[in-house]
Amino acid sequence: MILRVANQKFIEQTGYSLSNIKGVTTIDTEGYNVRSKVMEGSQIYINAFGTVEQENIDASPLFNVSTSTDNPMFFIAKRGSASRIEIADMFIQELHNNNIETYQINGSEYDPNGINNAIGNLGETTITSPLIAFFERCFE
Template sequence: MRYLLFILIWWNMSCTTKGEGDDVEPVIIKFDTYQYKNIDGVSKNLLSLDVYYTSDISNKKPIVVYVHGGGWSIGDKASQLDNKIDLFRFLNYVFVSINYRLSPFSFEIDNTSRIKYPDHNIDVADALLWIYTHIGSLGGDKNKIALLGHSAGAHLVALTGTNPMFLNDVGLSLFDIKGVACIDTESYDVDEQVKNGTNQEMYINAFGFGETINKEASPLFNIANGNTYPGFFIAKRGAAGRIAYADEFIDTLKSKGVSVSEVDGSIYDHAGINNAIGDYGETLVTDPLIQFFAKCFE
């Protein structure tokens, strides 16, 4: 009910235009694409990000950075965004959706020069550096950045929020990330998925066979004593085994003192739980996510 009220308030405000005698300029929604780095031979689109912001850039706003899914091999920053754009516009956040290099599709597990881990996470970190450096000119507050990812993108943000080497390599740290929201992934333990998962070829295509490297690529195995991690939001769903992977990650985070919010979105399918975010009247995932980001940006 509270979220529905928010939407109605936002709709009324967004439909207001400057009339005779008004002193306030209308807020204009803007959209721009930026290339965050260049690699010879790689499509500019794969190394770019989209920023959704407003004409009011004087008051710095929190930033939510979205990383799309697609098995690390398909997908695009423009997919499944309509509800999210509306939601974060209403919340007065700057919303950024990023692309990254993709592993081959169809799979090429014998191609030793293919894009695979850690390439995807390196790109995410480089995109975050661009955002941290440039977002102020688009009305964003670089000190209030949170991550949101679905499926393979949920793995990428979870690893960015647990393995500090990616952020450290670009001069940032885990302290620069205020929260991480993971929407429906079973890839918290990559090594387990490579060895025993139902989508082994997809994981091998994106990560390879090596146990050592695959544990390095697993958010579960990067939670250690003595590190300070951002808060996490975990949306889980599906069969008991799939939920168990999320629960193991949640329990491990909590055992190290990390704040975790969680929801069971099993009423949705894999795509549906992602599309639900910001959907009109949706409360199961959207309301707790709104609360999570609000806490991150306090």
């Protein structure tokens, strides 16, 4: 979903526009720069996206942030290693550079499954409370 929103040509193929989307959440991802992952030799990215440079760039949300004024808000839950946090921060900066309202949390206290499982847990405040606030903001 993030790519459909970041790269406007994909959403336009569905007959919708960015103005139809109120908010986008990404939970614990490092796929903001597909080209970089392919160049590093990540087999999972090569299998999914191939090695054609332009196709990798087209598949990279980092390089496809829309300059439209109809962009939805973003909620980004980042976690993990310094390099995972860094790529999330690069994407967040690109969103900010394009005046896109962005909310972020660092859920590094969780492992990959834990951050997803924590969402909605009673009393959980690292991700659940900020995510609820984000959704409320989306539907004001």
